[in-house]
Amino acid sequence: MAAAESSASAASAGPNTLRTDCVIIGAGPAGLFAAFELGLLELGCHLLDALPEPGGQCSALYPDKPIYDIPAIGVCSGRELTQRLLDQLRPVQPAMHFGQLVSALALQADGRFDLRTSAGLRFDSGAVLIAGGAGAFLPRKPKLDGLERFEGSQVLYQCGAPDALAGQQVVVLGDDEAAITAVLALAGAAQRPSRITLLHRRDSLRGPPPLLAEFAAARAAGAVDFVAGQALALSATSSRLNGLEIADAQGRPAHLPADTLLVLLGLSPKLGPIADWGLALHKRQLRVDTGQFQTSLGGVFAVGDVVTYPGKKKLILSGFHEATLAAFGVQARLRPEAVGALQYTTTSANLQRILGVAAPS
Ligand SMILES: Cc1cc2nc3c(=O)[nH]c(=O)nc-3n(C[C@H](O)[C@H](O)[C@H](O)COP(=O)(O)OP(=O)(O)OC[C@H]3O[C@@H](n4cnc5c(N)ncnc54)[C@H](O)[C@@H]3O)c2cc1C
Numbered sequence: 001m002a003a004a005e006s007s008a009s010a011a012s013a014g015p016n017t018l019r020t021d022c023v024i025i026g027a028g029p030a031g032l033f034a035a036f037e038l039g040l041l042e043l044g045c046h047l048l049d050a051l052p053e054p055g056g057q058c059s060a061l062y063p064d065k066p067i068y069d070i071p072a073i074g075v076c077s078g079r080e081l082t083q084r085l086l087d088q089l090r091p092v093q094p095a096m097h098f099g100q101l102v103s104a105l106a107l108q109a110d111g112r113f114d115l116r117t118s119a120g121l122r123f124d125s126g127a128v129l130i131a132g133g134a135g136a137f138l139p140r141k142p143k144l145d146g147l148e149r150f151e152g153s154q155v156l157y158q159c160g161a162p163d164a165l166a167g168q169q170v171v172v173l174g175d176d177e178a179a180i181t182a183v184l185a186l187a188g189a190a191q192r193p194s195r196i197t198l199l200h201r202r203d204s205l206r207g208p209p210p211l212l213a214e215f216a217a218a219r220a221a222g223a224v225d226f227v228a229g230q231a232l233a234l235s236a237t238s239s240r241l242n243g244l245e246i247a248d249a250q251g252r253p254a255h256l257p258a259d260t261l262l263v264l265l266g267l268s269p270k271l272g273p274i275a276d277w278g279l280a281l282h283k284r285q286l287r288v289d290t291g292q293f294q295t296s297l298g299g300v301f302a303v304g305d306v307v308t309y310p311g312k313k314k315l316i317l318s319g320f321h322e323a324t325l326a327a328f329g330v331q332a333r334l335r336p337e338a339v340g341a342l343q344y345t346t347t348s349a350n351l352q353r354i355l356g357v358a359a360p361s
Contacts, residue, residue, distance in 0.1 A: 016120075016121075016122055017122045017123065017124050018046060018095075018121065018122070018123050018124070019123075019124045019125075020044050020045060020046050020095075020123060020124075020125050020126070021038070021043040021044045021045060021125070021126045021127065021330070021334055022038055022043055022044070022045040022046075022125060022126060022127045022128065022129055022330050022334075023045065023046050023048065023102070023113070023115050023123050023125040023127075023128050023129070024038075024045050024046070024047045024048065024094075024129045024131055025048055025102045025128065025129070025130045025131060025132050025274070026048075026049055026056060026130065026131035026132040026133055026136075026304070026306070027047050027048070027049035027051070027054040027055070027056060027096065027098070027131075028049075028054075028055065028056020028057060028058065028131060028133050028304060028305075028319075029055070029056060029058060029081065029082070029085060029304070029316045029319055029320070030056075030131040030133075030303045030304025030305070030316075030319030030320070030322065030323050031047055031049070031056070031129070031131030031303075031304070031323075032047070032054060032055075032082070032085040032086065032089060033085060033089075033319065033320045033323045033324075034129050034131055034303060034323035034326060034327055035047050035089050035092065035094040036085070036088055036089040036092060037323055037324050037326075037327035037328075038092070038094075038129075038327045038330060039089060039091070039092020039093070039094065039354065040092070040327075040345075040351055040354060040355075041327055041328070041330075041331045041335075041338070042338075042354060043327070043330060043331060043334065043335070044094075045094045045095070045129075046094065046095045046096070046097065046123060046125075047094050047095070047096045047097070048096075048097045048098075048100060048102050048117060048121075049096075049097075049098050049099075049100075049136075050099070050100065050101045050118075050136035050137055050138060051098060051099070051137050051267075052098050052099045052158060053098060054082055054085075054086060054096065054098070055078065055079070055081075055082035056131075056133050056137075057078070057133060057134075057305075058078030058079070058081050058082050058316075059078060059079060059082050060137050060267050061078070061267075062077075062078045063077060063078045063079040063082075064077050064078070064079065065077060065078060067081060067316070069315065069316075069317065070316060070317065071317060081316070091354065091355045091356045091357075092354065092355075097117070097119075097121060099119065100117040100118050100119035100121065101117060101118040101136050101138070101272070101273065102115055102116075102117050102136075102273065103116055103117060103118050103273050104116040104273065105128060105273075105277045105300070107297065107299070108124075111299065112124055112125060112126055113125045113126075113127070113128050113299065113300070115128065126299070126330075126333070126334045127299045127300070127301065127330045127333055127334060128299065128300045128301065129300075129301045129302070129303065129323075129326055129327075129330065130274060130286065130295070130300065130301070130302040130303075130306055131302070131303050131304045131306065131319070131323070132271070132274050132302075132304075132306040133269060133304055133305040133306055134269035134271065134305055134306070135269035135270045135271035135272055135274065135306075136269065136270055136271075136272055136273075137267040137268070137269050138267065138268065138269075138270050138272075139157035139263060139264075139265065139266075139267060140263075140265040140266050140267065140268050141263060141265070142173060142231055142263065142265065144231060144232075144233060144234050144244075145233065145234070146234050146236065147234065149236075150234070150236070150241045150261070154240070154241040154258075154259065154260050154261060155241070155260075155261045155263060156260060156261070156262050156263070157262075157263050157264075159182040159185060159186070159262060159264075162185045162186045162188070162189035162192070163189050163190060163191045165186060165189075165193045165259075165260055166189070166191035166192065166193065167191070167193065167194050168193045168194060168259040168260050169193065169194055169195040169197075169243075169257050169258050169259050169260075170186060170193040170195065170196050170197070170258065170259070170260045170261075170262060171197045171199055171243075171244060171256055171258040171260070171261050171262070172186075172196070172197065172198050172199065172262045172264060173199055173200075173231065173261065173262070173263045173264060173265055174198070174200065174263070174264035174265050174266075175200040175201075175202075175204070175205050175206055176205070176206045176207060176264075176266065177206065177207040177208065177211060178264050178266070179198060179200075179205075179264040179265075180198070180205060180207050180211055180212070180215050181211065182262060182264055183196055183198050183215065183218075183224050184211075184214060184215060184218060184224070186224075187218050187223045187224050193260075195225065195257075196223070196224045196225065197224070197225040197226070197227055197256060197258075198215075198224065198225070198226050198227070199226075199227045199229060199231060199244070199246065199256065200226075200227075200228065201228065201229070201230055202228055202249075203226070203228040203249070227246070227248070227256060228248065228249040229246040229247055229248040229249060229254065229256075230246060230247045231244050231245075231246050232244075232245045232246055232247055232253075233245040234261075235255060241258065241259070241261065242257060242258070242259075243255055243256050243257040243258045244256045244258055244261065271284055271306075274286070274306065277297075277300075278297070279295045279296050279297055279300065279302075280295065280296035282308050283308065285306060285307055285308035285312075286302040286306055286307050286308065287307075287308060287309070288301070288302050288303075288307045288308075288309055288322075289309075290309050290310075290325075291325065291329075292325060292326060292328065292329030292332070293307065293322045293325055293326035293329060294326075294329055298333070299333055301326040301329055301330060302326070303319055303322035303323045303326050304318075304319035304322060304323070305319070307322065
């Protein structure tokens with residue numbers, strides 16, 4: 001069994017509490033590399049992110065854009081970098097949990113940490129490594145009273161399986177590639193909604209020209225509708241959403257029927273809970289020392305875009321360096337007896353055993 005796996009799952013403090021060496025908050029490039037470095041030190045970890053997938057900004061903001069300043073990689077896209085980081089850490093098998101916000105962190109009497117997530121997970125962790133970037137990427141929400149009442153049932157922030165909305169009247173809020181792609185996926189589903197309407201303030205959409213052409217063709221064929229207008233209010237009974245009250249492009253009131261409202265207005269980072277944990281901040285970034293990347297609270301480390309120190313540069317390669325030193329910091333706190341001479345992956349039989357690669361002859 002891999003070190004990370006055994007350490008993460010062998011002992012649980014309770015039936016619903018996962019006991020581990022280190023919880024990593026944020027699965028952007030810094031968090032992913034930190035999981036690898038912790039694995040090399042045979043420390044278990046659980047990696048968590050509010051997004052449904054790993055990669056942080058690289059996945060959420062620029063998956064297809066080129067990056068030219070990753071050492072020894074001439075060029076790669078945000079998506080490709082994420083995939084390479086995932087491939088690299090596969091041997092150390094960290095547990096990963098997506099689509100949930102780490103909402104609470106508390107120091108316990110025994111010096112370990114109690115962490116809770118928005119999805120109800122609870123951790124008893126020896127250390128915490130915050131790699132939260134600019135904050136948790138959460139969906140932008142329209143200002144509509146009562147929206148929360150229908151979240152998860154009739155108000156969705158991800159498209160999911162298009163067939164799940166078969167026969168429904170679906171209104172999609174948004175104007176970009178993600179919204180248009182979702183509309184076309186719904187229109188192309190084997191069991192499609194009865195009506196699919198894209199609602200945006202203006203009759204101008206953003207996306208690659210072939211996608212816009214595909215949308216225009218689907219609109220012309222009557223497979224999808226487009227309404228230019230502003231959502232003003234939900235139309236609902238006490239238990240069920242039945243549509244939206246809107247102002248059309250001329251400012252006239254109108255009713256748009258909907259069984260499901262799919263909100264695809266993009267993501268915005270919210271530092272949110274991280275700013276409420278009593279850790280020293282400077283301009284909404286965590287203060288750390290540059291030897292171990294520890295915050296003002298012993299046992300809580302932080303790396304990547306979320307930290308500040310003299311000379312900090314918000315670059316991916318800085319996050320990799322910080323993650324490496326923070327992993328050694330976690331080791332010094334949890335396994336001081338294991339701290340020894342630096343080992344190289346090139347020559348260390350121990351590291352090669354952890355990585356599952358044969359030692360060179
Ligand atoms: C358009 C663009 C182009 C860029 N190009 C380059 C480039 O060419 N080279 C370069 O070096 N850098 C580039 N950057 C910067 C680079 O992307 C960042 O420096 C890097 O992503 C920071 O990594 P990170 O892991 O610290 O944070 P992020 O990538 O921001 O990841 C943080 C993750 O933490 C999660 N999170 C935060 N709080 C919580 C919480 N409470 N619970 C659960 N999850 C949480 C977030 O959802 C997010 O996924 C670019 C940035 C942008 C926007």
